[in-house]
Amino acid sequence: MELQNNSGILETFKKLTKSESFAGVLLLCCAVLAMIAANSPLSEMYAALWKSKIGLDINGSFIGMSLGAWINDALMAFFFLVVGLEIKREVLFGELAGFKRAALPVIAALGGMVGPGLIYYALNAGTQSAHGFGIPMATDIAFALGVLSVLGKRVSISVKVFLVSLAVADDLGAIIVIAVFYSNGLSLSWLVVAAGIIVVLMVLNKMGVKALSLYMILGVFLWIAVHNSGIHATIAAVALAFTIPVSPKIDTLSFMEKMKVVVSHFQESEKRKDSVLLQSEQVEALHHLAQHKNAVQNPLVRLEHALAPYSSFLIMPIFAFANAGVTIGANIDFGIDYVFLGILCGLVLGKPIGIFTFTFLAEKLGIAARPQCVSWVEIFGAGALGGIGFTMSIFVTNLAFSGDHALVATDVAKISILIASFTAGILGSIFFFIRDKVCHH
Known part of the structure; x- marks a missing residue:
C-alpha cells in the first residue's frame, strides 16, 4: 500500500514538473519564502548565509567567493548556458530562423x-x-x-x-x-585569454568535434578568464553555448542501419539463451545501442535537454x-x-x-x-x-x-x-x- 502511495506521489510530481506553469510557480514560492525568511526572526541568519565565504585557503591567501557570489556568478552561468543554447536553437531552427520569421x-x-x-x-x-x-x-x-x-x-x-x-x-x-553596460574595469590580458579560448572552441566546432565534455571543460576556463576580465562571468556561458555543435556524429539513416544490425545480433543471441540472464552478446548490443543513441542526437539539443x-x-x-x-x-x-x-x-x-x-x-x-x-x-x-x-x-x-x-x-x-x-x-x-x-x- 505504501509503495503504491509513493509511486502515486512520484507520478504526480513528474506530471507537475512537465507542466509549463510549474517552474513559474516554484520560482514564485521561493521568492515568497525568501521574503518571509528576510522578515522573520531568522532574518540575520538569512542575510549572513549568503555572505559566508566558500573556497580554499592556500598559504594564507583565500581563493573563493561568498555563497551569494557563487550562486549569482557560477550557478547562474548554467542558467545562461541554457538561455544561450535556446537562443541558438531558435535562431537556427525555431521561430527566429530566417529574417521574415x-x-x-x-x-x-x-x-x-x-x-x-x-x-x-x-x-x-x-x-x-x-x-x-x-x-x-x-x-x-x-x-x-x-x-x-x-x-x-x-x-x-x-x-x-x-x-x-x-x-x-x-x-x-x-x-x-x-555585457556592454554592466562590466567593470576591463582587463585586456584576461580578455585576450577569453578570446583565445573562444577561438579554440570555434575551431573544435569547425573540425567536427562533438565531445560535449571537452567543450564543458574549456567552458570552465572561459568562465575563469571572463570572470577576471571585468565582463560579467555569466556571459562566458552564452559564448560557450554559441560554439556548441549542432550536427550529430551520425545521420538518421546511418543510425537506422546500425540499429538493424544491433537488433538482429540481439535476436540471434536470444535464440541461444537458456536462462533469464542476458547473453554477453546482448549486453554488448545494448552498449552499442546506448552509444548510437547519443551519436544520432544533436549535441546542442542533448545538452539543453540535460x-x-x-x-x-x-x-x-x-x-x-x-x-x-x-x-x-x-x-x-x-x-x-x-x-x-x-x-x-x-x-x-x-x-x-x-x-x-x-x-x-x-x-x-x-x-x-x-x-x-x-x-x-x-x-x-x-x-x-x-x-x-x-x-x-x-x-x-x-x-x-x-x-x-x-x-x-x-x-x-x-x-x-x-x-x-x-x-x-x-x-x-x-x-x-x-x-x-x-x-x-
Missing part, C-alpha cells in the same frame, strides 16, 4: 526593451540610480509561461509562440545590455531564494530617486506600449507582419505579460548600483520588481479574460 519577435523585443529603459532613465536621469535603466528591460520566460498555461485556451497558440519567441529575443538583448530541468527546478529557485529576500523596515526608502516608479512604470506600462508600438510600426513600414490569426489586441495583451521581469531583472539589479546608496537602491529595486511583475501578470491575465468574454459574446 525573426523580424516580428525581435522588433517587438527591441520595443519591449527601449520602452521600459527610456521610462526608467527619464525618471532617474542625473541621479545615482540612473544606471539601473537595464532592470525593467527583461521578460521572465518561466513566469510568463506559467501565466499563459493558467490562462489556457483563452490564449491562442500563435500568441504563445509570439510571446515565447519575443522572450528569447529579449534574453539575447538583456545579455548584450549586461541542463534545462536543473536550470528551471534547481538553479532559478535557488537564485530567487538567495536574491528576493528583502527586509522591509526603516532601511527601505521608496523615496530614493525614482527607482520604484521607474521599474513599476517601465515593466507595467513601458513593456506593452514598447512592444505594441514597435510591432505596429514594423507592420506599417512593411518590415514584418503579424501571424494572420493574431489581433492587435492580443499583441498588446502579450506585451502586458512581457512586463513579468523577475529573474533577469533581479540579476541586473545586483549589477546596476554602486556607491553609498547601492544597498538601499538594490532593496527598493527588488521589491519594485516583485510588485511590478505581479501587477503585469494580473493585468495581462485580466486583459485576456475580458477579450475572451467579449469574443464569446
